[in-house]
Amino acid sequence: MVMGKQRVKFTFPTDLVTQPIIYDLGRKFNVVTNIRRADVREEMGWVVLELEGDDQEIQQGIDWVGSIGVRVDPVAGDVLEG
């Protein structure tokens, strides 16, 4: 087991804004979610947070969040530039 942390930004589409996805992420996976900043509105929202736990659990958690329609990005935005 390799413990680690990842800083990520979740962007929620309208239909997922009201869902307790971060709560579910913490329950479904052995990952501690630590919210640092957020702006959640009716039509969309984003949350910047740190995920802490086993690297594999974090990755599985991110994959799950992505699979249900939440966009997951690095907190610093896209790093792949032209």
Next chain:
Amino acid sequence: MGFGVLGVKLLAYCSCSNTFQEDKRISDRPMVPSLERVDIRQGLCYYPRRGAVPEVVAPFLIQRGADKVAFVIGLRCRECAREYPVEPLNVCDFCFGPLEISYDYKAIARVISRQRIADGPLTIWRYQDLLPVDAENAVDIQAGFTPLIKAKNLGKVLGLDNLYLKNDSVNPSFSFKDRVVSVAATKALEFGFDTLSCASTGNLACAVAAHAARAGMRSVVFIPSDLEAGKVIGAAIYGPTIVAVKGSYDEVNRLCSEIADNYHWAFVNINMRPFYAEGSKTLGLEVAEQLGWRFPEHAVVPVASGALLTKIWKGFDEMVEVGLMEGPVPTRMYAAQARGCSPVVDAFNAGEDMVKPVRPNSIAKSLAIGNPADGIYAIRTMSRSGGAAYAVPEDEVVEGMKLLAETEGIFTETAGGVVVSALKGLVERGAIGRDELTVAFITGNGLKTQEVVEDVVHPLTIRPTMEEFEEALHGLSAAGR
């Protein structure tokens, strides 16, 4: 050592006035992860208010040598205003907001002058007082001081009598990225890094590899594995290690962020980003100087991450701050993006102050950033300056490239095509008046994206006789060419 973690007592507020937690080490402790506990439709917000930071951080003055002191106070979070010493760090430890350089403008004002700048080298380093590095040890391949051209022919076509083009496509590695990488590479050496790195689909890779070669540093450049070979030759020639990553755009982004976290390398636009971004300011400084110490009334800028537009404005603003120019800055800032990747333009035109990430699908690859790090700041800059935003239909990108080449003799890449077509659109919309002083920023060279204009090649093929030549020429005249 970072600030905002040890010995800081603060409160975190929600915009609905709820107080969530009071703690001495709030940034190390999980904060209410369940959104169920709050009615998020009312706008859940964990922003610590600027006024809620109780600790006063003393300025850091960096010794530049025996008799010189740089004018950097430190790094400051753009969201929560926490301050940090000068370190290879791009994100606030508390709120994960982006960090930028904080300067002592009063000290700069005491030494800077138009004459001091004019006496400097014909590169970005003439503005060394406003850069966060020691210029004496600059990693310098002569970036900057590129031509500002009065565009009479293009202006005539567009209906502008006072149009200028800032031609940054003639930088040493053929894009404006030389400016930002020159600053980042210099700072990387100051920090003691031996490896310069980036993830790129073109211009940035070239600039990183070139500057690393000049600095005697190792360079490691990450590219998507499906990138055309032609696009990376301009970087490969300088001898970097090129890592081709198989996977989607998002996967490449995520992997590179993770590598940056785990390797002690200078990633120019990740851990070096606060320093890197400052290089863009020199475009604004240069334009004002080249206009005879005047600000343009309009500036049309290509937008990818949004940093370039934001920093050009910051450069203008700083000229006023340090007494080089009279304020306020009159320039209206305009963002130009291609329709296939226009998250900043879309948000601005919708009146949003939130940028919705998109998956890029544009021929303007150098502008294809779906989740722009500085998008929100670009929007704020446009709003503050009274500017606007324009998304160019994909099929007009190449038209813009051809128009620029045919009228002014400048072969730009797709990003330049976006700028020219956006300028055309803005004039047609009435945003820019005929006599108003306008500068369009051309940031990359057309030799890098030749494939999008292959259709321009149609030579007159003849046998080596005068007869055939004159016949072909006659055919041209008959066709009105």
